[in-house]
Amino acid sequence: VSSERLSQQIQFILEIDKLKQVVRQTKIIGGQRQENTAEHSWQLAVMALVLSEHANEPVDALHVVKMLLVHDVIEIDAGDTWSFDDKGYLDKEERERLAAKRIFALLPPDQAAPLHAIWEEFEEMRTPESRFANALDRLMPMLHNFHNDGGTWRREGVTMQKVLARQSAIARGSQALGDYSLALLEQARKLGIGPVE
Amino acid sequence: VSSERLSQQIQFILEIDKLKQVVRQTKIIGGQRQENTAEHSWQLAVMALVLSEHANEPVDALHVVKMLLVHDVIEIDAGDTWSFDDKGYLDKEERERLAAKRIFALLPPDQAAPLHAIWEEFEEMRTPESRFANALDRLMPMLHNFHNDGGTWRREGVTMQKVLARQSAIARGSQALGDYSLALLEQARKLGIGPVE
Numbered sequence: 001v002s003s004e005r006l007s008q009q010i011q012f013i014l015e016i017d018k019l020k021q022v023v024r025q026t027k028i029i030g031g032q033r034q035e036n037t038a039e040h041s042w043q044l045a046v047m048a049l050v051l052s053e054h055a056n057e058p059v060d061a062l063h064v065v066k067m068l069l070v071h072d073v074i075e076i077d078a079g080d081t082w083s084f085d086d087k088g089y090l091d092k093e094e095r096e097r098l099a100a101k102r103i104f105a106l107l108p109p110d111q112a113a114p115l116h117a118i119w120e121e122f123e124e125m126r127t128p129e130s131r132f133a134n135a136l137d138r139l140m141p142m143l144h145n146f147h148n149d150g151g152t153w154r155r156e157g158v159t160m161q162k163v164l165a166r167q168s169a170i171a172r173g174s175q176a177l178g179d180y181s182l183a184l185l186e187q188a189r190k191l192g193i194g195p196v197e
Numbered sequence: 198v199s200s201e202r203l204s205q206q207i208q209f210i211l212e213i214d215k216l217k218q219v220v221r222q223t224k225i226i227g228g229q230r231q232e233n234t235a236e237h238s239w240q241l242a243v244m245a246l247v248l249s250e251h252a253n254e255p256v257d258a259l260h261v262v263k264m265l266l267v268h269d270v271i272e273i274d275a276g277d278t279w280s281f282d283d284k285g286y287l288d289k290e291e292r293e294r295l296a297a298k299r300i301f302a303l304l305p306p307d308q309a310a311p312l313h314a315i316w317e318e319f320e321e322m323r324t325p326e327s328r329f330a331n332a333l334d335r336l337m338p339m340l341h342n343f344h345n346d347g348g349t350w351r352r353e354g355v356t357m358q359k360v361l362a363r364q365s366a367i368a369r370g371s372q373a374l375g376d377y378s379l380a381l382l383e384q385a386r387k388l389g390i391g392p393v394e
Contacts, residue, residue: 003377006251006377009247013243013244013340014226016243017240019236021229028218030214036236038235038240042235042236045242047210049267061259062262065266069239069243069246107247115246140210143210147211180203
């Protein structure tokens with residue numbers, strides 16, 4: 001083992017510790033505090049293990065899990081851009097591209113390249129794995145909002161139109177989860193905790 | 198898709214949200230706050246992706262990642278038992294056994310059984326995957342302490358003898374990481390931030 005190689009790998013592990021300090025809009029269930037991106041990434045990875053049978057096409061489970069574990073590390077530099085932050089989305093792509101370039105490059109080149117590629121794959125949504133991973137990433141905040149009396153839907157007054165636009169991609173990765181999330185929205189509406197009509 | 202099956206799976210995903218509220222002794226790098234077990238599990242899973250080449254024996258990467266993602270969910274009921282909490286260790290096994298029984302059983306039986314088994318595998322340290330996963334679980338807090346001016350070693354006055362007893366298992370999973378962690382302890386000693394002599 002080259003100690004230079006191990007040292008680069010450890011440097012990457014230390015760097016990503018910062019993701020624990022990136023705060024998302026969504027609150028943990030029970031609503032005591034906003035969740036951070038590190039714990040969010042963990043929950044998505046476990047979701048992938050448990051829900052992969054619902055993907056529309058067969059998926060490589062390890063590939064999906066890898067993708068979800070690293071899909072948000074770019075937020076260390078780029079910050080979390082809330083799904084309904086129209087202004088933040090204007091330069092989101094550029095900020096995240098620069099972040100990916102810097103952060104993955106901490107690793108030895110033979111490891112940096114495939115992880116950088118898997119992050120791009122997630123963003124592009126062109127493979128079964130990335131469509132399924134994106135479905136989970138969009139479903140989870142809906143579950144949080146539903147189980148937090150409407151969460152950001154109510155607090156920020158998000159419209160049903162905007163939520164549906166984002167939710168619609170869930171069915172591209174998993175029809176079953178797409179149907180589930182639509183039913184969740186309908187139930188939220190009935191309970192008066194859904195997005196603004 | 199049986200909706201009863203999906204409903205059980207979602208119930209498990211909601212339940213494990215509680216792991217975000219289980220606080221560990223270790224602080225995040227920079228020392229602003231103690232880390233929680235959910236974000237800790239995420240960091241270990243990424244470590245496994247990056248460091249698996251250093252395992253003593255070839256390991257199944259997906260199996261190691263799965264193991265690390267779920268190895269601590271039992272802390273939802275059993276709480277986090279700090280490695281150097283002698284009293285807490287007296288009934289740790291029994292508390293965690295009961296927790297595993299309840300939490301994994303939220304899943305459909307065909308998913309509960311393998312995840313419960315993988316948790317037991319982690320605890321028993323009899324397979325290459327579990328020895329490697331345990332190595333990472335023991336290395337990470339050492340990295341945190343080293344990069345937090347001694348962290349819990351200093352704050353709680355942990356003795357070098359106790360740290361070495363716990364550290365010694367790292368080499369069983371990875372000789373390279375065992376050597377690295379020993380060198381880290383030596384450097385900590387020189388800097389005056391190591392465990393108590």
